[in-house]
Amino acid sequence: MTWRDIREDKLGVIILNGTVSQINNTLKDKQALIYQTQTDFNGIDTLTVTVNDNGKQVSNLEAIIYPPGALNSQTDSKVININIEPLNDNPQLSRSQLGSSPNKPPDQGSLQPNTQRLTKQQAVNVVESWLKVKAQAFGNTYNEQVVYQYTTDSYRDKQLGKVGWLRRNNAYEIWVTPSVEPLGDVLDRGNEVVINIQARESVTRYQGGVLDPNYTRSLSGTYRFTLQLDDGIWKVANSEEIN
DSSP: OOGGGSOTTOOOOOOOOSOHHHHHHHHHOTTTSOOOOOTTOOEEEEEEEEEEOOOOOOSOTTOOOSSTTTTSOOEEEEEEEEEEOOSSOOOOOOHHHHTOOTTSOOOHHHHSOOTTSOOHHHHHHHHHHHHHHHHHHSSTTOOHHHHHHHBOHHHHHHHHHHHHHHHHTTEEEEEEEEEEEEEEEEEEOSSEEEEEEEEEEEEEEEETTEEOGGGOEEEEEEEEEEEEEETTEEEEEEEEEEO
16 A cells, blocks of 8 residues: 555555464565655654454353453554655755855845745645644543644644543544645745645544544545744644635
């Protein structure tokens, strides 16, 4: 499976059925599962591994089972970060390279481009990176650090509040890597930029080790993301669903 298979309404999910030994041997085989990302993508990709033992069975139906629930299926999940770095930095031209005359003021717009401004693809990368690391923030590790790393302002407070609620209620969520497509161009508002995104993702919540069917669903819609600079880094400051 490559990035081409994870598009539109498809979920990037691979299911391995077998014994623990068989699955471990598959995971250890370097040619069994190969990660391949989109050639022009850089940012953070995530791999979520979920295991379930499907419960235990006994041949003696009159056996006493202790502790209660010992035969119930057990589920665990682990999120693995995959950092994809760009191969080359963006080129920058100096005054000498442009051949500017010392008696003539240089074109500041050309010589000193505002590196704070976001391109359309950079804005998409910021949004996509946040959507992917939600699996860590809201998973069973309750990683608040990624919330600080990718969000800001009152939106950050809201996400931290959710992490706290999940921890207090012995709950966690499994988020499937989203599909993200930009709609239109980036709107520059000076200290912030706005971009419309069509996103598809899937979430499964467990509470007390039990699947919560009321919060297990696929999400698809168009969202308006507002990005702001926080200590020189563009982060998600707001998100709202639009028609």
